[in-house]
Amino acid sequence: MTQTYADGKFGEYGGQYVPEALMPAIEELTDAYQRYVLENEDGFMDDFRARLRDFGGRPTPTQYAERLSERYDREVYLKREDLLHGGAHKLNNALGQVLLAKYMGKERIVAETGAGQHGTATAMAAAHLDMPCEIYMGETDINRQRPNVFRMRLNGSEVNPVTTGRGTLKEAISETMRDWATNVEDTHYVIGSVVGPHPFPAMVRDFQAVISEEARRQVREKTGGLPDSVLACAGGGSNTMGAFANFVDDEGVGLYAVEAGGSSLDVDEEAGVAPNSASLSTGEEGVLHGARTKILQDTDGQIMESHSVSAGLDYAGVGPELARLVDDGRVNAVNVDDDGALEAFHRLSQLEGIIPALESAHAFGYLEENYDDLGDVVLVNVSGRGDKDLETVIEETEKRDIDAAPSLAEFSGGF
Amino acid sequence: MTQTYADGKFGEYGGQYVPEALMPAIEELTDAYQRYVLENEDGFMDDFRARLRDFGGRPTPTQYAERLSERYDREVYLKREDLLHGGAHKLNNALGQVLLAKYMGKERIVAETGAGQHGTATAMAAAHLDMPCEIYMGETDINRQRPNVFRMRLNGSEVNPVTTGRGTLKEAISETMRDWATNVEDTHYVIGSVVGPHPFPAMVRDFQAVISEEARRQVREKTGGLPDSVLACAGGGSNTMGAFANFVDDEGVGLYAVEAGGSSLDVDEEAGVAPNSASLSTGEEGVLHGARTKILQDTDGQIMESHSVSAGLDYAGVGPELARLVDDGRVNAVNVDDDGALEAFHRLSQLEGIIPALESAHAFGYLEENYDDLGDVVLVNVSGRGDKDLETVIEETEKRDIDAAPSLAEFSGGF
Amino acid sequence: MGDESENTTAANPELAAAFADGPAFVPYLAAGDPDYESSLQYVEALERGGADVIELGLPFSEPIAEGPTIQSAVVRALEGGMTPDRFFEFVEDLAVDVPLVCMTYYNLIYQYGDEPGPRPFVERAAEVGLSGFVVPDLPAEEADPLREACDEFGLDLVFIVAPTTRGERLERIMSQVSGYVYVQARLGVTGAQDDVSGQTEQSLDRLADYDVPKAVGFGIKTGEHAERIVAGGADGIIVGSALVDIVADGAKDGESADAVAERLESKARELKQGALRGYDQRVPQAEGK
Amino acid sequence: MGDESENTTAANPELAAAFADGPAFVPYLAAGDPDYESSLQYVEALERGGADVIELGLPFSEPIAEGPTIQSAVVRALEGGMTPDRFFEFVEDLAVDVPLVCMTYYNLIYQYGDEPGPRPFVERAAEVGLSGFVVPDLPAEEADPLREACDEFGLDLVFIVAPTTRGERLERIMSQVSGYVYVQARLGVTGAQDDVSGQTEQSLDRLADYDVPKAVGFGIKTGEHAERIVAGGADGIIVGSALVDIVADGAKDGESADAVAERLESKARELKQGALRGYDQRVPQAEGK
Numbered sequence A, B: 001m002t003q004t005y006a007d008g009k010f011g012e013y014g015g016q017y018v019p020e021a022l023m024p025a026i027e028e029l030t031d032a033y034q035r036y037v038l039e040n041e042d043g044f045m046d047d048f049r050a051r052l053r054d055f056g057g058r059p060t061p062t063q064y065a066e067r068l069s070e071r072y073d074r075e076v077y078l079k080r081e082d083l084l085h086g087g088a089h090k091l092n093n094a095l096g097q098v099l100l101a102k103y104m105g106k107e108r109i110v111a112e113t114g115a116g117q118h119g120t121a122t123a124m125a126a127a128h129l130d131m132p133c134e135i136y137m138g139e140t141d142i143n144r145q146r147p148n149v150f151r152m153r154l155n156g157s158e159v160n161p162v163t164t165g166r167g168t169l170k171e172a173i174s175e176t177m178r179d180w181a182t183n184v185e186d187t188h189y190v191i192g193s194v195v196g197p198h199p200f201p202a203m204v205r206d207f208q209a210v211i212s213e214e215a216r217r218q219v220r221e222k223t224g225g226l227p228d229s230v231l232a233c234a235g236g237g238s239n240t241m242g243a244f245a246n247f248v249d250d251e252g253v254g255l256y257a258v259e260a261g262g263s264s265l266d267v268d269e270e271a272g273v274a275p276n277s278a279s280l281s282t283g284e285e286g287v288l289h290g291a292r293t294k295i296l297q298d299t300d301g302q303i304m305e306s307h308s309v310s311a312g313l314d315y316a317g318v319g320p321e322l323a324r325l326v327d328d329g330r331v332n333a334v335n336v337d338d339d340g341a342l343e344a345f346h347r348l349s350q351l352e353g354i355i356p357a358l359e360s361a362h363a364f365g366y367l368e369e370n371y372d373d374l375g376d377v378v379l380v381n382v383s384g385r386g387d388k389d390l391e392t393v394i395e396e397t398e399k400r401d402i403d404a405a406p407s408l409a410e411f412s413g414g415f
Numbered sequence C, D: 001m002g003d004e005s006e007n008t009t010a011a012n013p014e015l016a017a018a019f020a021d022g023p024a025f026v027p028y029l030a031a032g033d034p035d036y037e038s039s040l041q042y043v044e045a046l047e048r049g050g051a052d053v054i055e056l057g058l059p060f061s062e063p064i065a066e067g068p069t070i071q072s073a074v075v076r077a078l079e080g081g082m083t084p085d086r087f088f089e090f091v092e093d094l095a096v097d098v099p100l101v102c103m104t105y106y107n108l109i110y111q112y113g114d115e116p117g118p119r120p121f122v123e124r125a126a127e128v129g130l131s132g133f134v135v136p137d138l139p140a141e142e143a144d145p146l147r148e149a150c151d152e153f154g155l156d157l158v159f160i161v162a163p164t165t166r167g168e169r170l171e172r173i174m175s176q177v178s179g180y181v182y183v184q185a186r187l188g189v190t191g192a193q194d195d196v197s198g199q200t201e202q203s204l205d206r207l208a209d210y211d212v213p214k215a216v217g218f219g220i221k222t223g224e225h226a227e228r229i230v231a232g233g234a235d236g237i238i239v240g241s242a243l244v245d246i247v248a249d250g251a252k253d254g255e256s257a258d259a260v261a262e263r264l265e266s267k268a269r270e271l272k273q274g275a276l277r278g279y280d281q282r283v284p285q286a287e288g289k
């Protein structure tokens, strides 16, 4: 397990860059994190673990991937977070935070969502724990992800459209912070990744760390040892830190955070657009959404629009602890572009009978291109399932010539 | 565990009513079932169990449902088959059969599918086990269930449209039998439920019996005893037999097979249409798709078109073993109509943060209406998740006035 | 069992007679396809064309053993109002002298009449003068009740022998069969094919020792097919899809029933002539046996 | 810490002076909203309307503490080409005498110039004559580097005190603040409100013992609001959204910059007059202190 830094700093990264109105709430949360999460007060962590098991479906398996292992001539294992309730690792965190809010006596939950995965996970957790919940979502995203909006509504959550800016994740986070600043006394903000002000990055990591806690034990049971490398995609970095946390102290285990290379690693400063989401690889230190971290910004410090074929990686920042681990040389920041991710999506679907989230497909894209450098035993985190991505896959596959893809002519133009 | 009848009969039900060309294949399969499944030859069952665990995500949890328990003032437990890989119990059977085909040296898989759940499960299993796979699906169903067709294609399966008749499940089964009869030497037919000629009903039950094997142990761990009743929806009856199998000998445990009452239990003989799929409750003994069982038929013996708001229950037959258990008084054949199922769908989504398949919602509809008769501890099988049903839910909710439903005006007309 | 096996091939003298001198031509049509009246005419045309036995299909909603051609015939006949009762009327209304065999699926036989089981159906079949049954979804293992009813009313029960049928199964079937044995020429479902399967010869070889007429079916389409198959040792040929195709074309193109009937008759003649030519070729051999 | 705490409120004589006699009216506008030239005119109009200090927003792409009104202003200003460098030019181009405070988010301050950290930004701010900063996403805990640079160049660092700020946190902020303290009138984000929050009084009470000017902001919209708040003990009022609304309306309706400037001036006058009326009401009390 990585350390908890009492001051909320990971080297120069992290911190609490938030409006004053939020500071008391953040202090209250820091205290609750300390007591309930770190010290298991009132049996919080036991309750959390039990709910993760019975409601969430943990432990998820670590599967030996026969055909990938054959293809790459080494042992490839898959950590199957796609099997978690809701279809992605997101529930680990959402359930932890909603439960914590309940222990803290909060009466209302707000959350932001981009593609809708964190929103749906939060809505599920909120329904399960009987907490009123409002989700902020950019209007553009709402139009792109209507089935996810519908799922949140089915679970009884309100979905509030955010119309500022491009109407995507970045704006939704800002707007949720505003709601929190307004209703801070009875409301908890369930942030969706290891980002934001302390204690969020540490706390979200701790909720997600169950991934590597299980995987480390499972790989050991299967191989008698540890993996040589662990691969996980990185957007904000929550599945990443979850997959890495319990391996950080195992110095022989290579850790690979696979970011979205998008269509290019170049940046259009003029337009304020980075056609990728590779904050760890190409970003610069700065302050965004409450923390100092690596971010995609222009030379003035304005935040850039990011891009990725996978909505869940499409974010201009990244968790501060990951930034630190990369600077320390402990984590390798690598990236895979849209093409590589799409190919990997089709490959995994056909070879293993697992349709991965496009986010997760990035990790498999890296495996395809670099397996020779990854040692004998490779663990890849399947952060989520791809059912949410089917429309995108049709659209994006049509634009390309992908060997691994089946002929999809009959789906031209969507369902 | 219920008995295996050496002659493939459950009382007068069951048998092997198939074209002569298939009989040798069926004898070969019967022999393979005996050796691999019942006698664990070559460690088949160990292999199957290991794959169910690592690839499928077993065991699935049995969850205490807090809010339903409160609502009904008794302990309600949910067996969470919605968390299985693919989103439904279907994989238990598909994986078992594709693996068996592999052990038998078959080189090709065919399967039928209605709503696409069995087809997607089979396509996943076939990809996982590297078996070429063709799925027959009625043209009407293809048009209604395009995302599922797409998933099968992604997993590398061919999807063959069936244009005869109404182009739905019944026709797809007939067509798959024809393919099997043509290619019987190298092909295995992965049937999707506890129906068809012996040994399918017994074999599919044995593959699905893991549901009640786990649930029985899990309920015991949580309550120290057995449930007073077990509820499962019944289409063909595979999740049903899976949920019941290990409780059949526990005479104190009430077993409820909840069929689709559709829009009415009445039948339009003239039009050859039964606006329900309640074969156990209203069907008559007859021979369909290789077995003698209860079926929806007119007085001449022509099979009727069935109906249910949930495509997966929409079938004119039912497993012969269930027919027998109902005749014996061991299983209660009950039903819930479309309205009750939709209401239950919304209720579970909001109260528990679980969006169930419309099929599974029928079991919850029965719970709502009859909880007082079900004893202190009720186990409900959540056979699958509802993501596949979102379009249908919008359409059908709009037609009705459902208290439990959120306002869905913005989704009017679909996504 | 000994009893049964003795009476099997002798239930009905008519069917045996049809195979007695020369090869039997056994055409199939779905009764009521595309309508009652035309269908009567079509069946009668088959007799004029030389049919020795006629297999009459009683349409069932789930014809799992049929290919697309006969499936469509079944749909047309059902839409035309064909039912088991109408079927029996149809048989009564037919003006043909050759023996008629009812081909249908077991559920219709099982459901007919007031008491469950096949007896009422067989009783009625006997009344209207049917000679026997072919039931594609009823293997020998499940056939006892129907076999008994057939014995009671003196009807034949024809079984299908597939290319995959061997050993014990073959014996079981051959001990139950009566009238003739339907030799399935190749794997798969019904449907006209462009060449004749090599599986046929092997099947006939396996059946050589059984003393029951062997009629080969599945995929026979032309006089030449018929010739080759009979030359190869078949006692008869069963032809369905190639004839149903003519009915289907007629229905599609709105042809008059007379014209369709004429084409059926001439197709029947072609097939019968082919069979006769084939028989001529093997006469020495057959006599040698 | 003792050192810092001593020099805090005395970094820049100008800001202190602005609060010295009578209540200070502190209006806010986003620099460059909706374009550079108009914006210059608008800021100058505020001075004419009676501004004692002007808060000038340097627009940041993620204004997490702002409500919709100021968010829109930020978008307009960014689309109008505002950048940190242009902002400093803007300040140089402005013909106003009152002290100017730069309101922006920390990332822009941190990124400016060649070396990382706030020093280059503060240095340049001092060059162009700015008097201080308000940085809504920089709590006292993270403020040391900026505080140091401000001390080095003699600028003030204004902190926001929220209704939720109590005890230790309040002390920490008050030990860092200089110029004036921005008393947030109610929870939430910026935006004009129809009534004045009761939370204001409690905040002022909590701050009574600290010897630094207290300017109240968030939601002040009319002269009457201003009056009530100053009567309640505020040393100044900060008004943003109510003024930005005027700029927004002008931009939407295509009004001339002159017309908008005139309306801004008169709104400023209304607010200033309100503040003065409020001050009159409490003079005896204030003197009693």
Ligand SMILES: Cc1ncc(COP(=O)(O)O)c(C=O)c1O
Binding pocket: A088, A089, A090, A115, A117, A118, A192, A193, A194, A233, A234, A235, A236, A237, A238, A239, A240, A311, A312, A313, A357, A359, A360, A383, A384, A385
């Ligand atoms: C399946 C999946 N994987 C990964 C991510 C990226 O988030 P993070 O980097 O925080 O794990 C998302 C975000 O939506 C996701 O849905």
Ligand SMILES: Cc1ncc(COP(=O)(O)O)c(C=O)c1O
Binding pocket: B088, B089, B090, B115, B117, B118, B192, B193, B194, B233, B234, B235, B236, B237, B238, B239, B240, B311, B312, B313, B357, B359, B360, B383, B384, B385
């Ligand atoms: C989720 C789910 N439940 C139940 C069923 C009904 O099948 P069975 O009765 O065989 O369990 C289906 C069939 O598609 C299904 O998808």
